[in-house]
Amino acid sequence: MRRRSIALSLFVYSLAWLVLALAVTAFLLTDLYSRALDTSLRETLEFHLETLVGVSLSSDGGELPASSLADPRFSRPGSGWYWEIRDSSGEAINFSPSLIGTVLPELTAVFDADNVRTEAREDGFGTQIRMIERRITLADSSLLITVTGNLNEMFELVDNFRGQTFIVLGAVGIMLAVMSAIVARFALRPIGKLSRAVEAVREGDAERVEGEYPTEIAPLAQEVNELLHSNTQIIERARSQVGNLAHGLKTPLAVLRNESAGSRNKIAKVVLAETEKMSGMVSTYLDRASLAARTAVVGRKSNAGAVLERLTRVMAKLHPECDVEFQHSGSRPIWFRGEESDLEEIAGNLIDNACKWAKSEVRVSLSANPPNGGGTLAILVEDDGVGLTVEQAEKVLRRGVRLDEKTPGSGLGLDIVKELVDIYGGTLKLYRSEMSGVKAELSLPAARGTTT
Amino acid sequence: MRILVVEDDQNLNRQIKDALTEEGYAVDVAFDGEEGHFLGETEPYDAVVLDIGLPQMDGLSVLEAWRRDGHAMPVLLLTARDRWSDKVQGIDAGADDYVAKPFHMEEILARLRALVRRAAGHASNEIIAGSVRLDVRGGKVTCDGKAIKLTSHEFRLLSYMMHHKGKVISRTELTEHLYDQDFDRDSNTIEVFVGRLRKKLPEDCIQTIRGLGYQVSED
Numbered sequence: 001m002r003r004r005s006i007a008l009s010l011f012v013y014s015l016a017w018l019v020l021a022l023a024v025t026a027f028l029l030t031d032l033y034s035r036a037l038d039t040s041l042r043e044t045l046e047f048h049l050e051t052l053v054g055v056s057l058s059s060d061g062g063e064l065p066a067s068s069l070a071d072p073r074f075s076r077p078g079s080g081w082y083w084e085i086r087d088s089s090g091e092a093i094n095f096s097p098s099l100i101g102t103v104l105p106e107l108t109a110v111f112d113a114d115n116v117r118t119e120a121r122e123d124g125f126g127t128q129i130r131m132i133e134r135r136i137t138l139a140d141s142s143l144l145i146t147v148t149g150n151l152n153e154m155f156e157l158v159d160n161f162r163g164q165t166f167i168v169l170g171a172v173g174i175m176l177a178v179m180s181a182i183v184a185r186f187a188l189r190p191i192g193k194l195s196r197a198v199e200a201v202r203e204g205d206a207e208r209v210e211g212e213y214p215t216e217i218a219p220l221a222q223e224v225n226e227l228l229h230s231n232t233q234i235i236e237r238a239r240s241q242v243g244n245l246a247h248g249l250k251t252p253l254a255v256l257r258n259e260s261a262g263s264r265n266k267i268a269k270v271v272l273a274e275t276e277k278m279s280g281m282v283s284t285y286l287d288r289a290s291l292a293a294r295t296a297v298v299g300r301k302s303n304a305g306a307v308l309e310r311l312t313r314v315m316a317k318l319h320p321e322c323d324v325e326f327q328h329s330g331s332r333p334i335w336f337r338g339e340e341s342d343l344e345e346i347a348g349n350l351i352d353n354a355c356k357w358a359k360s361e362v363r364v365s366l367s368a369n370p371p372n373g374g375g376t377l378a379i380l381v382e383d384d385g386v387g388l389t390v391e392q393a394e395k396v397l398r399r400g401v402r403l404d405e406k407t408p409g410s411g412l413g414l415d416i417v418k419e420l421v422d423i424y425g426g427t428l429k430l431y432r433s434e435m436s437g438v439k440a441e442l443s444l445p446a447a448r449g450t451t452t
Numbered sequence: 453m454r455i456l457v458v459e460d461d462q463n464l465n466r467q468i469k470d471a472l473t474e475e476g477y478a479v480d481v482a483f484d485g486e487e488g489h490f491l492g493e494t495e496p497y498d499a500v501v502l503d504i505g506l507p508q509m510d511g512l513s514v515l516e517a518w519r520r521d522g523h524a525m526p527v528l529l530l531t532a533r534d535r536w537s538d539k540v541q542g543i544d545a546g547a548d549d550y551v552a553k554p555f556h557m558e559e560i561l562a563r564l565r566a567l568v569r570r571a572a573g574h575a576s577n578e579i580i581a582g583s584v585r586l587d588v589r590g591g592k593v594t595c596d597g598k599a600i601k602l603t604s605h606e607f608r609l610l611s612y613m614m615h616h617k618g619k620v621i622s623r624t625e626l627t628e629h630l631y632d633q634d635f636d637r638d639s640n641t642i643e644v645f646v647g648r649l650r651k652k653l654p655e656d657c658i659q660t661i662r663g664l665g666y667q668v669s670e671d
Binding site for chain 2: 243248250252254257258311318344
């Protein structure tokens with residue numbers, strides 16, 4: 001399906017209506033104007049007719065001076081402005097000087113109640129004329145008085161008017177079109193705002209769609225928020241189920257393991273071996289389950305400095321013989337784009353490992369590039385232990401490998417660290433530290449630090 | 453050393469209790485949060501093994517309540533939830549260490565030894581008083597490099613006194629810390645065991661402070 005722009009459709013539709021409405025307006029205006037002109041012409045002609053009637057009634061036998069109508073148009077031959085007085089036999093008694101060289105066409109219309117009839121005709125020169133004729137009945141005879149006016153002049157005026165109307169309405173049309181384009185943009189601004197708000201949620205800058213929206217799209221914003229909320233709830237529920245399952249399975253496994261570990265019985269040995277396998281599977285698949293639940297989380301960010309400080313405090317208690325020093329570069333907080341508990345899991349395992357291997361000192365540092373966020377954050381964990389060779393480092397980063405069975409804790413926890421780092425698109429590298437031990441370099445996505 | 457084990461799973465509770473008893477600890481057990489909380493409030497324990505998922509009152513609430521009331525004994529948390537966020541929560545609630553299920557019993561024993569030792573202010577696994585050395589990890593006592601054979605009761609007694617060397621310890625305190633709550637405390641067993649210990653150790657190792665109790669000298 002072709003993607004259509006609402007703004008463009010709005011503009012096109014409003015433009016089409018605009019053109020139609022303006023065209024109809026121009027037509028109606030011109031029509032009204034021409035009707036008004038026609039009426040005014042009739043009134044002029046009726047006035048002249050009345051004058052002629054008055055003059056012919058006061059004179060005797062229709063003997064009239066040729067210039068009895070003052071209007072000079074009646075004197076110009078072929079002007080379209082004529083008058084004529086005829087007797088009942090149709091003989092012209094008198095006529096205007098303009099009628100010299102031509103004759104008026106015969107009227108065919110019927111007289112009305114006032115003995116007046118009117119018609120638009122063509123004179124001998126092909127000029128359109130408006131004719132009014134009145135029949136006057138005298139005691140012994142009757143007179144026909146006809147006055148005509150030039151219709152072409154009127155048509156010319158109407159044409160001029162039409163031209164001007166088109167110019168003016170065209171200008172108005174262009175202004176309205178520009179306005180409707182602006183209005184379309186303006187009306188769609190909240191949609192742009194909504195899309196930016198949703199983007200902010202995805203970026204992790206906001207937990208929900210923020211801001212006031214017009215009534216038309218406010219329900220959409222609300223639905224997005226509801227969706228985010230229910231998503232979060234589903235994930236929380238999945239996680240708590242995973243946690244319950246873990247608790248439920250791990251306690252009986254612990255019992256089985258302890259019960260069989262102390263015995264030399266053959267069955268006990270089988271139980272112990274199988275229990276170990278089950279524990280491994282349980283923890284592997286619980287990890288996977290919680291990782292799967294995690295990938296759907298959008299729009300979380302957490303204060304990396306606060307997480308590391310908390311972990312430093314915890315390590316001081318778990319490893320009192322090891323001195324953990326934390327350094328936070330810059331004064332502004334550095335935000336990790338993701339779940340706080342995930343960062344805790346990643347950094348916790350790295351620092352815990354460093355403490356287990358260290359002789360006496362572990363250094364943790366946090367920095368961001370660029371410092372105002374949006375790029376990546378780097379966490380360095382160094383210890384002064386025995387260190388690793390490159391091959392050992394590679395081996396450690398593979399799943400389920402323990403370097404030293406004597407170090408407490410089940411595995412190095414680096415498998416889950418690696419999976420989490422991969423999910424967040426970060427990197428983890430192990431080097432030999434200048435402090436003689438291992439240097440773990442962790443790089444993770446950072447969020448912008450605009451809101452909390 | 454007297455330890456409280458709070459764990460709702462009957463089997464696991466028994467296993468931990470057996471392992472600790474075998475290691476020479478006096479052990480009390482509780483099967484739910486309220487009972488555990490009550491025991492921790494009223495009895496002087498040298499350490500507590502506390503499960504987080506408990507009926508009646510969860511482990512973290514029990515721990516927080518103890519800490520609020522000023523009970524500072526070391527607490528080893530036991531839980532199936534082994535994410536760092538859970539550990540941080542547990543440590544912040546006042547726990548001293550953390551073991552995730554399923555665990556090896558040796559791990560619990562090792563962590564407990566370290567907790568008890570650290571709580572008494574000893575940095576290393578070996579506590580020395582004069583010519584007598586106590587290896588906390590191995591449960592061995594030597595005098596001038598020569599191994600001394602002790603019964604488990606004698607070892608418990610010496611271990612407690614050496615953990616708190618330099619301090620005068622009353623008979624009541626010894627009884628409270630060496631025997632679980634079901635023990636008949638009216639007997640003179642403490643005196644009997646001190647007498648036996650004195651015969652196996654150098655003469656000046658355990659001194660009687662008249663009217664107050666016993667003391668193992670600092671060096």
